[in-house]
Amino acid sequence: MNRIYLDHAATTPTHPEVVKAMLPYFSSAFGNPSTLYSYGQEARKAVEEARNKIASLINAQSEEIVFTSGGTEADNFAIKGVAYANEHKGNHIITTPIEHHAVLEPCKFLEKRGFSVTYLPVDNQGLVDPQDIKNAITDKTILISIMHANNEVGTIEPISAIGKIAKDRGIIFHTDAVQTVGHIPVDVDKLGADLLSISAHKFYGPKGIGALYVRKGTKLAPFIHGGEQEKGQRAGTENTPGIIGFGKAVEIAMQEMTKERTRLSHLRDKFIKGLPEQIEQIQLNGHPTKRLPNNVNVTIDSARADLVLLNLETEWIYASSGSACSSSNPEPSHVLLTLGLSPEQARSSLRFTLGRETTESDIERVLEVLPRIIGKATVMSELLEGLARRSRCC
Ligand code: PLP
Numbered sequence: 001m002n003r004i005y006l007d008h009a010a011t012t013p014t015h016p017e018v019v020k021a022m023l024p025y026f027s028s029a030f031g032n033p034s035t036l037y038s039y040g041q042e043a044r045k046a047v048e049e050a051r052n053k054i055a056s057l058i059n060a061q062s063e064e065i066v067f068t069s070g071g072t073e074a075d076n077f078a079i080k081g082v083a084y085a086n087e088h089k090g091n092h093i094i095t096t097p098i099e100h101h102a103v104l105e106p107c108k109f110l111e112k113r114g115f116s117v118t119y120l121p122v123d124n125q126g127l128v129d130p131q132d133i134k135n136a137i138t139d140k141t142i143l144i145s146i147m148h149a150n151n152e153v154g155t156i157e158p159i160s161a162i163g164k165i166a167k168d169r170g171i172i173f174h175t176d177a178v179q180t181v182g183h184i185p186v187d188v189d190k191l192g193a194d195l196l197s198i199s200a201h202k203f204y205g206p207k208g209i210g211a212l213y214v215r216k217g218t219k220l221a222p223f224i225h226g227g228e229q230e231k232g233q234r235a236g237t238e239n240t241p242g243i244i245g246f247g248k249a250v251e252i253a254m255q256e257m258t259k260e261r262t263r264l265s266h267l268r269d270k271f272i273k274g275l276p277e278q279i280e281q282i283q284l285n286g287h288p289t290k291r292l293p294n295n296v297n298v299t300i301d302s303a304r305a306d307l308v309l310l311n312l313e314t315e316w317i318y319a320s321s322g323s324a325c326s327s328s329n330p331e332p333s334h335v336l337l338t339l340g341l342s343p344e345q346a347r348s349s350l351r352f353t354l355g356r357e358t359t360e361s362d363i364e365r366v367l368e369v370l371p372r373i374i375g376k377a378t379v380m381s382e383l384l385e386g387l388a389r390r391s392r393c394c
Contacts, residue, residue, distance in 0.1 A: 001316050007318050008202075012201060014206055015249060022244050029043055032237055033047050043240045047240060048062070053251055054246065054250050058177075061216070064215060065211050067209065067210075067238060069209065069210065071197050071210050078174040079106040080221070083221075092116050093107060093110065094143070103145055103176055107145075122338060125290075130162050144162065144165075144174070146175060148191070149180045150335060152286075159191045159193070160190055174193070178197055178198065178210075182203025183260075196212070198212075200242070200249055264354050267358060268294060274367040277367075278368075281302060282299070295351070296352040296353075299336075299341065299345045299348055299350075301345070301348060302381070303348060304347055305348055307384075320350070321351065
């Protein structure tokens with residue numbers, strides 16, 4: 001039986017062309033890009049070519065791309081980097097409660113060190129109101145950080161409007177674009193972003209490599225101290241194979257984005273339309289149209305998501321109950337709770353994220369097996385609840 005992988009928001013399979021492009025940089029072209037002899041210079045040239053490609057994907061200049069170990073580091077770098085470089089100006093940060101933990105945790109870290117953070121509300125589809133941002137700005141605000149698209153429910157935020165507000169008030173604006181770069185057009189000028197986080201493994205590149213876009217003139221404290229790599233902003237010998245793979249993934253994304261985006265949106269809509277025809281009491285989470293082309297997030301009232309996922313795996317179907325980083329954590333998703341779901345509803349929510357290998361027949365198969373799987377999971381959920389109730393009264 002075919003495996004059906006529907007967890008592309010967690011990670012994507014590395015494209016074979018990406019792997020092929022990386023291989024020489026583990027062997028014949030292994031040089032350290034900081035050395036001056038030919039081995040090193042060959043690696044340097046390839047690193048700079050990759051940097052150019054990444055910059056052109058987001059309409060940036062290559063000097064504005066700083067390589068990181070991925071999205072988490074890019075987010076940490078942006079938030080702590082702005083905070084430490086601008087604390088003489090103010091100590092206030094604006095964000096939302098539905099950001100990825102890679103944004104929320106550095107914010108919490110800074111709160112313990114004298115910074116103040118406003119977590120703006122979002123509506124029940126996950127949208128931030130730019131007017132709320134305007135109202136939250138104080139003369140101490142140094143940073144606004146709002147994600148481009150939410151990794152759990154797929155809602156795409158009104159980033160251009162927020163970028164304009166930040167620019168008018170002279171406040172640095174960061175957006176976590178980990179779920180959008182390589183999937184939908186991202187233009188740092190149109191978005192008005194000063195800082196933008198990218199991760200290669202979310203669009204068929206290798207894991208452990210990403211970048212922070214830093215608009216020229218943005219004041220940012222260096223993140224890792226050591227050598228002079230990345231102009232002293234992020235020390236450490238470059239991950240050359242990773243960077244080359246990142247560049248190749250960008251090249252492929254540029255060629256395929258328009259076609260793939262249309263194809264995935266069609267499959268997503270077919271999936272969303274088919275679900276209530278097969279299953280009663282199902283509710284779509286996130287925005288119906290301002291949504292990533294590959295995201296389907298639903299609440300199934302009767303069954304626990306972990307039990308549905310367990311049963312789906314027996315059919316070789318792989319999905320998620322929230323973000324990958326928290327799927328081993330029994331706590332309900334912070335994003336779904338913020339959107340107004342009860343803890344029980346959040347624990348009964350599933351995320352399916354489609355990708356390059358997903359076909360129409362995969363979607364048909366998932367729609368066909370889901371009612372049976374949900375039936376089984378519902379019986380299991382009731383049994384477990386009964387057992388828990390009995391153990392409580394004994
Ligand atoms: N930001 C968002 C929105 C994400 O979805 C993720 C990963 O799931 C990250 C940041 C972290 O990226 P990485 O896995 O490259 O550290």
